[in-house]
Amino acid sequence: MASRGSRIVEFRFGNFVASLIWLILIVLIIVSLGALPLIFIVLFYAPLPPINGQVLTPYLFLSMMVDPTRTLPVVKFIMHTELFRVAVFPGFSFAAIFAAVTIFVERKFLAKMQLRVGPLYAGKIEGILQLIADGLKLISKEIIIPSGADKPIFWAAPIAFVAASAAVISLIPVAPGWVVSNTDVGLLAAFAILGFFPLIALLFSWASNSKYPFIGGLRALHQMIAFEIPFILSALSVVILSGSLNLTHIAAAQTPYWYIFFLPISAFVFFISSLAELERIPFDLPEAESEIVAGWLTETSGMIYGLLQLGTYIKLYALAALFVTLFLGGWAGPQIFPQVLGPPGPQSPLIQLLTLRPIYNPIIVNDVFWFSIKTFGIIMLMLLPRGINPRIRIDILLHTGWYKLIVLSFINMFIALALVYGGVFGPGGVLTPH
Amino acid sequence: MSTEFSNETLEKDSSNTGLQIVKESEEDRLMTLSVGPQHPGSGHFRFTVKVDGDYIVHCDPDPGYVHRGEEKMCEYRNFIQNIPHLERPVIHDSNNITYSYSLAVEELTNIQVPRRGQFIRAIASELNRQVYTLYWLAIYGIFLGHSTMFMWPTGDRELFIDLLEMLTGARVTHAFNIPGGVRNDMPVGFSEKCLRNISYFEKRLVEYENIFYNNPLMRQRTEGVGLLTKEDAIKLGVTGSVLRASNTPYDIRKAEPYDVYNEIDFKVQYMKSSDCFARAYVPLLDMRESCYIMRQLLDKIPQSGEVRAKLQPNPKGPAGEAYRRVESGRGALGYYIISDGTPKPYRVKISVGSFRNMLALPHLLVGAKLADMPSIYWALNYWPVEADR
């Protein structure tokens, strides 16, 4: 019989123990020779605040790490610093987790609609580690730059893309008080940042010095510019009803009823325009695979492609969150989290510690929960057209964007004006919250 | 409408990797795109288009990437040894391309095929037509950007490939028709399984219509695009579903019936609108009609009998020539065989539907938008391997 393939490696317990011991040894060496000195150097030179009246020296910090009763105030302090808000919550890491989960769910969801299994073999349960496998693959690939390409722009454009997407996230309020930048012109700033994306696409496609990216870049430019106007007009109706451009105030103003009940047409126009901004099917002309190879992404490879995909999915989260903030009431929802986790009343310090009493705020946790649920629902709704529709053509796209959607958003703007002048909204109105 | 194929454009533009807009003259406004074999929208075929903005002004097909000399290879093998390599040009429609060959050889060598063999040949031909049309539909869906329409027909092909595996012994490379009949009889339980699969498939066709053919976006993209009038279609010589989409009810199974097709009652499906939507919709109607034909064939097949005529090991016939045609998934597939009395044919000429349909490609692409290029190209039902033979 011909050779039947690979040999099966047998399990030997001695080898297993030996590899474990090697692992522990290497970890110990790295920690003691590298990590600990590094932590000491950082803590020595970083300006640490006083806690409980004591100056936080590095030794005090490390002993706090080991003593749980003193760790929680430190954690609470860190949670309210700027760096935490930008990097972890509600900033970049939160969005990145959403983006990662979205990518995986999108593949599985589309696969189920198309009667197949999606990623299956990476990770023990139904391919859960597929994203990590893809990320590792992209990191290890060679980045090929075409000859004659404009190198500074070629390297800078994907980073600018991710940066612009992350900038939109910084405006979105996840819970009252939990927003990276609480400006009074939040909505306007969001649209201003969104106006960067056509520029980045065009610069990148021009810098690729090749025909298919050129066509794709022009299509991206036409598409994104055509849909910015219905975008802004539909958001304008929300501004008319709420009376402010501050995103936190808009979300807080929807307490009795969400705006989607009064502005369904605007919500629809906003949804379609955001699909066009994100270049999702049916609007994925700039990346039309069967006509212009991969559009303006043709010459990307390796981590540049990875950065562009990350930026795209972060933008998806950002626009879905913007939709939730404008039309679905942001974080409003019934309070389902209890006042304290665990038994109420005064408790011993250990129980207080285990139930996270110093840092647990039931209102904020509830708001974050409802915000996440709603955003995830809107993201799933944005994924649905991918399984149902073919790609649209550029002249139909421009016709829809410039004629039909602007008319629809004007209709809803008149309805909003009528509501304000009729005394339902606006200052002194019936439904305005105080 | 320019239909001349000039080679000098290829040499002039083959080194054009970037944009060179130096002077604003007529030639410099145009951009040459090579929709070549390394393109997700072309298959093993290359055509260059010259684009002015978004409109195509010149198209230049360049077939020949997969030419293997099928016709020459036939002259070195005898009539039965020709079957395995002759089915390879359209391997997923193999029962039709060997059907036509077998008919021509039987005419040359005066072999009479028994009746049950004729019925089984027709059943295999109809099953293969479904397999081919589903594959074509899948790729049409992905060219329009509809990934679901790629997955569903590819999955539903499994219904028919399973049946064909039960009947012929191989999933795709059947080698089932030989001059004189078919190689083996239907196994037990084939008819029931076939009827069960056909009933399930007819329900799936309704789903295809819901999500693809009645989808307003698909209709907007294909209605009115690539109009091929009836006179032009007949003048260019297109065949198959492309011809039937241009208001011409011509089907070889009805016009020159072969084997048992004169006993089967079916209608020729055609549409009047002559645009890309008609060319995409006629294959769906053909598939429905094919299910109907299969039910009649399974009903009328004689319960017992020979499936294959008795042949000598190296069949040969008197010197002469024969020409037979068959309606395959892409159109008329004809064989013209000249024999000089030896077991090996003297000359075999294969006339395929794809090559004829390719002649309509420059005619239709000039003046169309670049975004309509994949839609028009694939709606012409063009299979590059078969056109190159």
Place this chain on the structure above:
Amino acid sequence: MTSAGGFIKAIESGSKHLIIKRFTLRYPEKKLKLIGDGYQFDPKRVVFIAGYRVRHILFHDKCTGCQLCAIACEGIAEAIGMVKVDEKWKHNKKSIMPQIDFGKCVFCGLCVDACPFYALYMTDDYELSAFTKEHLIYTPAQLAVKPKYDGSVELKIDDRGATHG
């Protein structure tokens, strides 16, 4: 608003598929059930039996070394060559038997049609991968082994869709 109706029907059709069972055959864990035992000739009824055509099986007690299989394959794939074997059979005076190169064989089965002594059949053993090209050449002794193939998954159609297994 017929276009709205079209969209709603498409969404309904797409969402309906979220509850239909998946169609995929998870190959290495589950294998398809193939009908029959392989492509064979039934000498009693003088007819070929349909079966999956992959690896050949050579019955040493019937092969006479007449080379008709090699001659039939010469025009097709040239995959059969005759080699000398060590066994001595009464009906095989020259002691030659076919050896098949599966790197060249196209699995058409015309060699089975050509054998007049019913010594060459095809079985349904399709997992023939090897690491080198030389491993793909099966000697007559290797061809005499009867395969063990146990696929059990069939295409089942019920009211919740068609599924494998």
